[in-house]
Each structure stands twice: as structure tokens, then as C-alpha cells.
Amino acid sequence: MTTTPTTTRQHTVVDSPYGALTLVATDGVLSGLYMTGQRHRPPAETFGVSDPGPFDEVIRQLDAYFAGELREFGLPLELAGTPFQRSVWAELVRIPYGETRSYGELADRLGKPGASRAVGLANGRNPVGIIVPCHRVIGASGSLTGYGGGLDRKQRLLAFERGTEGEAPALF
Structure with missing residues (x-):
């Protein structure tokens, strides 16, 4: 008799x-x-039971990020996605704090020139926004383009990382 492993999901x-x-x-x-x-x-x-137990370190790092004290997260992640999506997400974490890259630049870095639309779709499916910084990806013209959390949040996150939060928006 084969047993199926049980997956435990929790959220807060x-x-x-x-x-x-x-x-x-x-x-x-x-x-x-x-x-x-x-x-x-x-x-x-699908989020599982409400239990803050597994999130102490995540919350600590998020608090440090929002306080301007952390620029790179160091957390284990369990990201469900296709191999291509996971390759895009891995590239996202290489974008330095306060900087941006275009969808086309990411496609080039992945060795798939011309796949900027596919990169954009994978970027939009990122299950761990902020920590895997999909907000740092912009259009080829420098425009903010889409963001799953809303363009206002994207603009605010980029301004926060650049130390310009509260100033007039600039073209990225």
C-alpha cells in the first residue's frame, strides 16, 4: 500500500x-x-489554517525591509510554478534593490531573446511579491506597465527603494 505525503498549509x-x-x-x-x-x-x-507559527523570520525580515534596514531577503521559499516561471523568479531576485530591469532584459538574461511577453506573464504569476521583487520590472520604454498588486503599489515600492517616496513621480 502506497501512502500519499500530506502537505500542511498555514497562513497569517x-x-x-x-x-x-x-x-x-x-x-x-x-x-x-x-x-x-x-x-x-x-x-x-487554499491558504490552509490560520497560524502565525511558521512566519516569525518572514515577518522579521519584512519589518526590516519596510524600515529601510534590509535590501535582500534571505528566506527559504517553496515556489510552485513551471520551470520557465521559476527561472524568471530566480532572475528577479538578482535585480538589485532600488534598480529596475525591463522584461526584454530579463528575457535576454535567460537566453530567450524575444520572450519578453512570456517573462511578463511569469512575472505576473510570482507567488511571493516583494520578497521576489517583481515590482522592479518595467517596460522597455521605462514605463511601469502592469503589476499584480496595482500600479500605485509598484510606484510606491520603487520610490521607497530609491528613497524618493513622497516626491513627485518620475519616469522610470
């Missing part, structure tokens, strides 16, 4: 300067960070 909701964030863990490892009203947000019933 934390406040941030950009609204409530729902953190989701799969078997104790961060697998989701979702904003209120986020496009491609899974149904709440």
Missing part, C-alpha cells in the same frame, strides 16, 4: 505600509505573499 495576515499581506507556508516554508486585491491571488480556502 500582517500589516505593511502597502496594505495587508497574506503570508502562506507549505510545510513550514514560505510559498505565498499576497496583497489585498492582487491579481492572480489564489482563493483564501
Whole structure:
């Protein structure tokens, strides 16, 4: 008789300067960070039981990030996606704090020139926004283009990282 491994999912909701964030863990490892009203947000019933237990370090690092004390997260992640999506997400974490890259630049870095649209779709499906910084990706013209958490949040996150939050918006 073969037994199927059991997956445990837990979640908690934390406040941030950009609204409530729902953190989701799969078997104790961060697998989701979702904003209120986020496009491609899974149904709440898939988040598992409410339990803040597995999130102490995630919350500590998020607090440090929002305080301007952390520029690079160091958390284990359990990201469910296609091999191409995971390759895009791995490239996202290489974009330095306060900097941006275009979808085309990411496609080139992945050895897939011309795949900027596919990169954009994978970027939009990033299950761990902020920590895997999909907000740092812009259009080829420097425009903000889409963001699953909303363009206002994207603009605010980029301004925060550049130390220009509260100033008039600039063309990125």
C-alpha cells in the first residue's frame, strides 16, 4: 500500500505600509505573499489554517525591509510554478534593490531573446511579491506597465527603494 505525503498549509495576515499581506507556508516554508486585491491571488480556502507559527523570520525580515534596514531577503521559499516561471523568479531576485530591469532584459538574461511577453506573464504569476521583487520590472520604454498588486503599489515600492517616496513621480 502506497501512502500519499500530506502537505500542511498555514497562513497569517500582517500589516505593511502597502496594505495587508497574506503570508502562506507549505510545510513550514514560505510559498505565498499576497496583497489585498492582487491579481492572480489564489482563493483564501487554499491558504490552509490560520497560524502565525511558521512566519516569525518572514515577518522579521519584512519589518526590516519596510524600515529601510534590509535590501535582500534571505528566506527559504517553496515556489510552485513551471520551470520557465521559476527561472524568471530566480532572475528577479538578482535585480538589485532600488534598480529596475525591463522584461526584454530579463528575457535576454535567460537566453530567450524575444520572450519578453512570456517573462511578463511569469512575472505576473510570482507567488511571493516583494520578497521576489517583481515590482522592479518595467517596460522597455521605462514605463511601469502592469503589476499584480496595482500600479500605485509598484510606484510606491520603487520610490521607497530609491528613497524618493513622497516626491513627485518620475519616469522610470
